[in-house]
Amino acid sequence: MTAPRDKLGRPVVVVTGMGIMTSLGAGKADNWAKLVAGESGIRTITRFPVDGLKTTMAGTVDFVSVDPFSSTGLSERMAELVTQEALEQAGIGAKADFPGPLFLAVAPVEVEWPQRRELGRAVGKPDFTYDDLLRISGGGKYSAYHHRFMFGSVAAHLAETFGTKGSPISLSTACASGATSIQLGVEAIRRGETDAALCVATDGTVNPEAMVRFSLLSALSTQNDPPQAASRPFSKNRDGFVMAEGAGALVLESYEAATARGAKILGVIAGCGELTDSFHRTRSSPDGKPIIGCMNKTLADAGMTPDQIDHINAHGTATPENDKMEYNTTSAVFGELLQKIPVTSNKSMVGHTISAAGAVEAIFSLLTLEHQRIPPTINYDTPDPTILFDVVGNKARDARVTAVMSNSFGFGGQNASLILTREPA
Amino acid sequence: MTDTASKRGQTEVWITGIGLATSLGEGLDANWTALQEKRINVDEKGFAPYIVHPLMPVSFDAQIPKKGDQRQMEAWQRIGTYAAGLALDSAGIKGNKDILSKIDMVVAAGGGERDLNVDTGVLTAEAKGANAPGFLNERLMSDLRPTLFLAQLSNLLAGNIAIVHGLGGTSRTFMGEEVAGADAARIALSRIASGESDIALVGGSHNGERKDLLVLYEFGDFNLKDKFAPVWARKDHPGFALGSAGAFLVLESKAHAEARGAKPFAKLSSVVADLARRKQAGDMAATLEQLWAKLPKREGKGAIITGATGAEPATSEERGFLKAHADFPVRSTGTMFGHTMETQFPLGIALAALSISRGALFPPNDSTGTEIEMQGTPTQIVVVGAGHWRGEGMALVEAVS
Numbered sequence: 001m002t003a004p005r006d007k008l009g010r011p012v013v014v015v016t017g018m019g020i021m022t023s024l025g026a027g028k029a030d031n032w033a034k035l036v037a038g039e040s041g042i043r044t045i046t047r048f049p050v051d052g053l054k055t056t057m058a059g060t061v062d063f064v065s066v067d068p069f070s071s072t073g074l075s076e077r078m079a080e081l082v083t084q085e086a087l088e089q090a091g092i093g094a095k096a097d098f099p100g101p102l103f104l105a106v107a108p109v110e111v112e113w114p115q116r117r118e119l120g121r122a123v124g125k126p127d128f129t130y131d132d133l134l135r136i137s138g139g140g141k142y143s144a145y146h147h148r149f150m151f152g153s154v155a156a157h158l159a160e161t162f163g164t165k166g167s168p169i170s171l172s173t174a175c176a177s178g179a180t181s182i183q184l185g186v187e188a189i190r191r192g193e194t195d196a197a198l199c200v201a202t203d204g205t206v207n208p209e210a211m212v213r214f215s216l217l218s219a220l221s222t223q224n225d226p227p228q229a230a231s232r233p234f235s236k237n238r239d240g241f242v243m244a245e246g247a248g249a250l251v252l253e254s255y256e257a258a259t260a261r262g263a264k265i266l267g268v269i270a271g272c273g274e275l276t277d278s279f280h281r282t283r284s285s286p287d288g289k290p291i292i293g294c295m296n297k298t299l300a301d302a303g304m305t306p307d308q309i310d311h312i313n314a315h316g317t318a319t320p321e322n323d324k325m326e327y328n329t330t331s332a333v334f335g336e337l338l339q340k341i342p343v344t345s346n347k348s349m350v351g352h353t354i355s356a357a358g359a360v361e362a363i364f365s366l367l368t369l370e371h372q373r374i375p376p377t378i379n380y381d382t383p384d385p386t387i388l389f390d391v392v393g394n395k396a397r398d399a400r401v402t403a404v405m406s407n408s409f410g411f412g413g414q415n416a417s418l419i420l421t422r423e424p425a
Numbered sequence: 426m427t428d429t430a431s432k433r434g435q436t437e438v439w440i441t442g443i444g445l446a447t448s449l450g451e452g453l454d455a456n457w458t459a460l461q462e463k464r465i466n467v468d469e470k471g472f473a474p475y476i477v478h479p480l481m482p483v484s485f486d487a488q489i490p491k492k493g494d495q496r497q498m499e500a501w502q503r504i505g506t507y508a509a510g511l512a513l514d515s516a517g518i519k520g521n522k523d524i525l526s527k528i529d530m531v532v533a534a535g536g537g538e539r540d541l542n543v544d545t546g547v548l549t550a551e552a553k554g555a556n557a558p559g560f561l562n563e564r565l566m567s568d569l570r571p572t573l574f575l576a577q578l579s580n581l582l583a584g585n586i587a588i589v590h591g592l593g594g595t596s597r598t599f600m601g602e603e604v605a606g607a608d609a610a611r612i613a614l615s616r617i618a619s620g621e622s623d624i625a626l627v628g629g630s631h632n633g634e635r636k637d638l639l640v641l642y643e644f645g646d647f648n649l650k651d652k653f654a655p656v657w658a659r660k661d662h663p664g665f666a667l668g669s670a671g672a673f674l675v676l677e678s679k680a681h682a683e684a685r686g687a688k689p690f691a692k693l694s695s696v697v698a699d700l701a702r703r704k705q706a707g708d709m710a711a712t713l714e715q716l717w718a719k720l721p722k723r724e725g726k727g728a729i730i731t732g733a734t735g736a737e738p739a740t741s742e743e744r745g746f747l748k749a750h751a752d753f754p755v756r757s758t759g760t761m762f763g764h765t766m767e768t769q770f771p772l773g774i775a776l777a778a779l780s781i782s783r784g785a786l787f788p789p790n791d792s793t794g795t796e797i798e799m800q801g802t803p804t805q806i807v808v809v810g811a812g813h814w815r816g817e818g819m820a821l822v823e824a825v826s
Contacts, residue, residue: 049558049559049561049562050559050562051557051558051559051562051563052559052560052562052563052566053559053562053566054566106600108535108536108537108577108578108579108600109537109600110536110537110539110577111537111637111640111641113561116544116548117548117551119548119640120547120548120549120551120552121551121552123548123552125552126549126552126553127549127552128545128548128549128552129545130541130544130545130636131636133545133548133640134475134636134639134640134643137639137640137643137644138643138644138646138648139646140646142644143644143645143646144644145641145644146641146642146644146645146647146814147645147814149641149644150601150602150814150815151535151536151579151600151601151602151605152600152601152602152604152605152812152815152816155601156601156700156815156816159700160700160702166698166699166700167604167607167608167611167698167699167700167816167817167818168601168700169599169601169605169608169612170599170600170601170605171597171598171599171600172578172579172580172598172600173580173596173597173598174578174580180597184597184612187616187621190621191615191619191621193615208561208562208565209565209569211562212562212565212566212569213569213573213574213577214574215566216566216569216571216574217571217574274595274596275593275594275595276530276583276587276592276593276594276595276596277587277593278587278588278591278592278593279588280588281497281575281581281584281585281588282575290593410580411575411578411580411581411584412578412580412581412583412584412587412596413584413587413588413596414580414584414596
């Protein structure tokens with residue numbers, strides 16, 4: 001018999017449903033099979049012309065149709081599909097009646113180029129100013145674009161479709177957004193405000209301007225050929241991350257509520273931590289203290305010590321800075337213990353799903369706990385000699401895994417970590 | 426419905442700092458004086474036929490000393506970082522490393538500020554026949570400033586605040602137009618009330634002087650055109666006039682404030698929010714009634730400060746709700762400050778706290794009779810925020826007894 005409360009007297013928060021979509025495919029079964037087989041979802045972009053781009057590949061989700069297409073529309077559709085999968089597994093509530101709030105991690109929404117171009121064409125003359133665009137925007141012809149490009153549009157659609165309760169929250173903490181959505185759900189349950197929360201993270205923003213933006217910050221890999229070999233976390237020849245699309249959904253419940261209704265428990269969110277780095281907009285503090293503090297806060301929140309962590313699902317973007325910083329900070333937290341902790345980066349195969357990454361990787365971590373098998377970090381042929389992680393290189397590894405730390409770091413000094421376990425402590 | 430009312434055993438949450446930079450001025454005195462004088466700052470020409478409430482110019486150096494930092498931001502982020510600094514000053518914690526290293530931040534933000542020259546340049550070139558497959562890519566690669574991206578990311582307002590003012594606790598950015606401001610206050614309040622957090626910086630900022638935003642809202646015919654009128658007088662000429670403003674609050678547990686000798690403006694007793702389906706007439710008003718009923722009992726001298734936008738049908742629905750509570754004098758921030766989107770709700774809380782601390786509600790500014798004079802000192806002010814398209818929030822701000 002396990003106590004329904006954790007060491008700090010708070011309700012234990014468990015996962016009872018999960019749904020996932022990445023460039024590898026739709027659903028847990030397909031994703032997991034391909035992930036442990038070391039398959040890459042990265043491919044040359046076909047959605048739009050890549051002429052003139054330095055990076056021409058990404059982990060796009062091309063098997064979901066959205067009409068009319070927009071990045072926000074794709075984000076919404078993926079979020080809907082993964083939520084359906086998670087709710088089917090959880091078997092909670094009734095159709096369109098989820099008994100708790102929604103926390104949605106979503107990329108900042110903006111009017112996109114196809115719509116902007118449509119407006120440009122509608123002006124009907126070769127020389128015009130922005131005022132001309134403004135003048136023809138009204139009158140109801142483009143009212144659908146107002147509705148589509150409201151920041152709250154995706155969350156509102158999910159809230160209405162699945163009947164979540166209250167005001168749905170759309171959030172962005174950049175590349176840590178997925179982890180933040182889970183953290184908000186955990187906190188709501190721990191405070192006793194709700195017995196269940198729906199945490200969803202989605203990102204479908206592989207579009208020309210997004211690619212250009214990251215390119216201009218020199219953040220993307222340019223190893224375009226072959227695309228499958230572009231994402232090289234912890235390798236000496238890594239040169240940036242690979243943009244990708246995907247979504248993840250988790251149904252969180254208090255242990256008490258989940259067991260009371262006889263739900264199958266898929267895992268436990270044992271700890272969450274977050275710590276802001278005020279050093280720079282895109283770089284971590286060179287001393288790594290905020291990341292170290294974030295991991296330590298997460299351990300404290302879980303009531304655990306470093307020796308209880310037996311696997312790390314790294315942020316592992318494959319940018320030269322991130323992987324080095326992640327190793328240095330992780331080794332500061334774990335010390336000698338780190339030699340015995342297998343580390344992997346799912347981004348080697350699915351790329352960096354940005355706003356969705358924290359949730360996608362939390363789900364992969366929970367599947368790792370379920371299967372007692374750690375997915376590989378592919379393209380790990382030339383290890384960086386200064387990164388002494390025990391990288392699960394190229395081949396999946398069977399291992400006894402009881403507690404996983406999953407890390408997410410983002411622009412704007414966002415650091416968030418989660419600790420996931422199989423059973424309540 | 427989600428709510429964070431103070432529950433038994435939960436700590437009282439005080440508002441100990443307010444930072445305002447608006448179209449009426451910067452700081453509490455300038456804003457209060459303008460409200461007393463019923464002064465409104467609108468620009469009817471610069472964006473004609475659209476009307477905006479432009480930011481009263483501020484010296485950004487005063488709160489963002491490094492020019493390099495200012496250059497890394499666009500206007501909405503500079504306004505917010507500035508107002509956040511004023512709030513920290515107001516709470517007496519500016520530069521207090523012990524407190525700032527743990528303060529939690531919840532920011533309500535939009536984003537996406539565009540470079541209009543780049544956008545227009547691409548579109549006019551295409552109109553003149555540029556149609557090579559890689560044309561857009563090449564133009565964006567050569568014309569976009571690398572740092573513009575950082576001004577477009579919603580969470581980079583919080584990021585800039587952390588950098589400029591040295592904040593090191595948690596940092597969360599909520600999006601979703603008006604109700605994001607209510608949700609930011611709701612989550613910050615519930616975290617402090619439950620003991621998860623001791624002190625938080627909450628707020629948002631908005632640059633209303635943006636043609637790219639006018640395009641977005643013009644898609645839905647939401648912009649106020651041609652002539653300014655108070656929010657309640659726009660029924661036959663509906664719309665909102667975008668406003669520029671930054672509004673930040675320092676929320677703090679009573680115990681934390683008392684331990685450092687901080688004085689409260691007021692207490693934040695409750696924040697509730699919901700998503701009305703708004704499929705039929707009356708849906709939104711019904712949700713507002715439900716939120717009203719969820720607030721703690723009001724027995725004191727009450728008033729309402731609303732962020733009603735002037736857009737229809739939302740404002741007419743809200744007027745109906747307000748009529749049912751006609752014993753509460755109403756004030757519209759939309760009339761005085763314009764519509765500042767994510768910032769409107771934190772602005773409403775700020776003005777409620779300011780009114781309570783100054784012992785009077787600011788005067789009405791309305792020709793329709795919706796706003797009436799209030800005699801005496803308000804002790805309970807309900808802040809209402811109903812989005813122009815979706816999302817409803819409400820807060821109760823009370824005098825500290």
